[in-house]
Every structure is written in structure tokens, then in C-alpha cells.
Amino acid sequence: MDADVIVVGAGAAGLAAARRLSRRNVLVLEARERIGGRVHTDRSFAGFPMERGAELVTGLTAELAREAGLSTLPAMSTWHGRIADRGRVRRILPWLAPAAVQYAGLIRAVRASGDRPDRSLGELLRERSAGVKTRRFAATMANDACTDVDELSVHYLRRVLAAGEETGRNSRLAQGFDRLIEYLAEGVTIVRGAPVTHVEWSDGGVRVEADRTYTARQAVITLPLAVLQAGVVGFGPELPPAKREAIAGLRMYPGVKVLMRFAKRLWPKDMSYLVLDEGVLWPPRPDEPVLVAFVTGPRARSADIQALSTVLGEPPTTIDVVDWAADPWTRGGYSSEPPGAARLRTALAEPCGPLHFAGEATDSLAPGTVGAAIRSGVRAAEEITR
């Protein structure tokens, strides 16, 4: 055998699993030449680290960053948020104020939805005859969740609100998110440029086809949901029906980030973010003439990048469109959950024989985050050591 455990994928989930299994002989197989998956820091676009993927740090990730000795910078603050409304940039809180009671009512309805059958946020908005402002705010929640309101499960929102992780998204890693990935990867054996094409599994162990054949007693599969959905990695025997149903039933819509550098800053220095109809824009550093646009879900397929980049008047001098759906090793942004699909995450996480499953999509608490990926990797490692 080449290892006790083979981990497929060197993203946050795979590295967290390998780190937790450090007493065993573990081998991580990674398709790309770099590690980190959807954490990808760019140091050439601006004079500071720019995040092409994950950027905002949540509870568990912030904890790990502290452990790694990394410093954080404050990020999104609603107090300093703006919204573009009919061609004007407005402060978000005074803009939302006339709809505050209605918006608070919506959040209360989400929090109280637990004993009712699940439905979409879109349905709830229609039932409450929500006005334009509440609907625009709901659209930003759907953008955060990489979907649209008509496919966003209210039960999912309730869980995320209860976990407090969404509201905890308030810092960035000053030295770059990849420093946290490097911390997770310390001492882990990783084979890069090893795209896995097939996994044979039985009670005797696993046989994994990549740049060559690898064998081990067990494997942790951390392939992104959309890679599993595309069927580009074969399993023999086929995965059980419950697992295939989970893979097909969850969603992974596109996630696009647009990095833009301008000749000068065209926005107020204290602007923390700007909500647009299509998504959201933010300056990753307050003093730099740089903006990032973030558009997810079905709308990302037809996003008008030209309109997005000129919303503040002048066009950027440099622009870099990062479309994660076009990347064969990701094929989308991050997973989302249509109404009634919560149990599918549990089914996706369920081990079968020597195969264990991790990755953000397997986490029920706050999927679609680096924290979720790390939590899932640790969970899969603990299944193995138990």
C-alpha cells in the first residue's frame, strides 16, 4: 500500500483532514500544481494580496488564523455599506430604514420557520408582499449563498443565522488567505499535478488512478460538488443511490469575482461595500484604488461585466475576471441548498466502505465557507481514527 489514507484534493477540507491524521501515513493527491483549491491569493494584480476565491474570514477560520499567528483586517461593516439605487450611491442604513420593520419581520419569519415545511425565500417574500427594498436585501442574501431567492431554502438561512457564521464574516487575512492554507499543509505529503480519474473501492481498501495508481486502506474524497456532479471521476463500484441522489439534488451555481484597478479611487474612503442589482462590490483595502465585484448564482452566467465595472463612472485600467465555473477543478462557486434538501448534505457526508467524504458541501452548519471545509475535513479524519 502507498499509504494508510489517500486524500483526494488539497483544498481546505483535504488539508484539514490530512493535518488531523498526521500520525498516520497520509498522501494527498491534488490535480492542480498549486494547493488551496478555492482559496487562491494573487500577489501580482495589486501591491497587496488579492483574493481570487475566499476572502472573508468566519468564526472557525478566524480561530485557526489566530492559532497560525496571522493578523486580520476589518472587512464588511453594514454601518459603512452603500447601495446603488437608480443611478445613485446611497448609505445603506438610511436607505433601508423605511423598510426596517418589514425586513426585521422577514428575519423573524426565517428564524421561526423550523416547525414548518421548508420553502424558498422567494415564496416567503411573496407571502409577506415584501417591498422593493426588502426584496433587494433578500437578493444579497441569495448572492452570499451562491443561488437566487427562488432556490434559497428558508431552513438553510435559519441554520446559518443560528450558527452566527454569516454575521461573523467580518475580517480579511492581511498577509493573504493562502498563508492559512500553507499553515494547514505543514508536514503534509502532497502530490501535485495528480488529477484523480477513477477510485476503485472495496472492504480491502482503495485503488486510486491519478498520474499513476495509488493504493491505501481508506480515502477521503474532497472533490467539489460540481466536480462530483460532472461525473469526471469514476467510482467502482458505483456510489450507492443515496449518495448519488445527494450529489444530484444539491446545487453549485457559478461564482464570479472581478478584480478591478482604477486610475484613482472613485468611491468614499469609508465605503465598506456597495450593493448592486447584480451582486456586490467592495474595496479590499480602504486606501487603494482597487475594487472586487462578487456575483454568484444563476445570474452570474449572464452578468454584464462591462456594466458592473463602470457603475461608478470611469472604467478600470486593469480588469481580471475570475470565473470559477470555467475552472475544470471547481466547476462552480460553492454549494447551495434548494428547499427541503438539508438531509442531502448529511447523505453526502456519510461514509461508504473505505470512502469518507469531506468538502464544504458536506457541512450542514455553514456550507460554502472555508470554515465549513475545515470542519468537514476534521470530521472525516475523526471518522477514520474512531
Ligand SMILES: Cc1cc2nc3c(=O)[nH]c(=O)nc-3n(C[C@H](O)[C@H](O)[C@H](O)COP(=O)(O)OP(=O)(O)OC[C@H]3O[C@@H](n4cnc5c(N)ncnc54)[C@H](O)[C@@H]3O)c2cc1C
Ligand atoms: C469566488 C468565491 C468566493 C468565496 N468567498 C468566500 C469567503 O469570503 N469566505 C469563505 O469562508 N468562503 C468563501 N468561499 C468558499 C470557499 O472558498 C470554499 O467553501 C472552500 O474553499 C472549499 O474548500 P474545499 O476543500 O471543500 O474545496 P476546494 O477548495 O475546491 O478543494 C478541492 C480540491 O480538489 C482538487 N480537485 C478537483 N478535482 C480533482 C481531481 N480530479 N483529482 C484531484 N484533485 C482534484 C481541486 O483542485 C481542489 O484543490 C468562496 C468561494 C468562491 C468560489
